[in-house]
Amino acid sequence: MNDTNKAKACLQKIVDLFKSGNIPKALAVATIPPQKGIPSGKWSISNRILQFLSDTSDARGFRQWEQAGRNIKKGAKALYILGPRSRIVKETDGNDQEIEKTIVTGFYAIPVFRAEDTDGKPLPYDPVSPPPLADVAEQFGLSVSYQAFASNYYGYYHGDSKRIVLATHEAQVFFHELAHAAHHKIAGSLKGGQMPDQEIIAELTAATLASMYCSEVNIGFSYEYVKAYSEKSKKSIDRACLVVINTVGQVLDKILNTHLLVKEEVA
Template sequence: MSKSNDSEKARQALSRIVDLFKTGDVPKALAVATIPPQAGIPSSKWSWSNRLLQFMADTSDARGFRQWQEADRKVNKGAKCFHILGPKIRKITETDDNGQESDKVFVAGFFTIPVFRAEDTDGKPLPYEPTTPPPLTDVADKLGLSVSYQTFAGSYYGYYQGNSKKIVLASHEARVFFHELAHAAHHRIEGNLKGGQVPSQEIIAELSAAVLAQLYCPESNLGFSYEYIESYAKKSKKTVERACLAVINTVGKVLDEILGYQRESKGSQAA
């Protein structure tokens, strides 16, 4: 790689950080970047600016090509790297008026380091991935959704992104996955969902998840679900009962959608 090419990449990486400040996305990015990541993940030791670059690449675990090899994972063909910055340390020896020599160390610039997202690698399971995928993972496959795990769990346990058809989980709890799967099924039924945490959408997703949890992991605790629904019912100035009643038909449709795919895949397995 030529020198000028490298400094151009460093300049681009720096300007991406500056852009983040311009667009006002810094608070969110910093919140994610400050959460203590899991031990044993190289980026947990990265500088703040590199963790911001990682945040912008939409991953919580990026590593160099060799680091992935050492973790028994392979970078997928065609995967694109992004660049983080390493400081170019220079040392100069200065002589003061008394003839005393002293070494001065300073950052003379940056070099770039190419890294790849965990999402673009395959191989040995990552320490933060569950050993067995949650029930209904096959339904997510059928719906064309990617399911990936991230190490950070700042303000959320998981999210569903409709336009890129992906579910990202920061928890191994099946019900967290069910909640996001319900958002995805709801999205298919309605054609479009409003962005952000819309109370009715959240109640639909959480009620559906509670039913699926009853079906697939009845030992799981329902307390969290009630508090979650209650908080959204309050936002729409309704009692929990009324808020649930208002969306119960949609919940039924969401469950039909998910369990329909489940029945289909069971059938094809038997055939």
């Protein structure tokens, strides 16, 4: 059986399992913890909020990136954090003793760059090895980067900037975002936001790929995810799967054929 037929058989098994409702409990997704050892680990709360708003968990100055063995990509824009401008003043205390005091007289902007806009040596929170099918993301022209979990998403795919950002090393989450990218290529465009159909397509693809490429599949997680979006679109879970199953097949073909093509090029 070739890979695409194997994929269809796996997909059917998953949909049948969903229909039966006899699903193992969802396992917690192991996320990348906050990084204390990086410069922004020591920043003020307000600077960390500025960093968060710029959609990164690791921003550093030009020299700091240089020291980490990474280069800032061409065209990358800096974001600015605030550093206190201070002055030392002499005062006399109650006992007529002269004391030195540091007072903050204002703030100045410090340019820093997002880890996502750099390349070079691996970052401390990068995975030891890239996930399976990373070659497909590369073939699609996508960058894949990792950041610490910030409690709002495990990963996302952004079509305009051609990137996948992940807050976990679990391959199933990468597969979900890769599926969005492949679906985007097939459909020509995706609707913004988390549309139920698109999410169900991505998660069914992810569960199928995980059952082919990973030793462990978090089938409970996929089930909860698909169930939540089925309810949002006011469909039963098997109905919701049925209406997208052909598209899931196309998305799987797109990913597996691209992978095959890369393998042949290498061979």
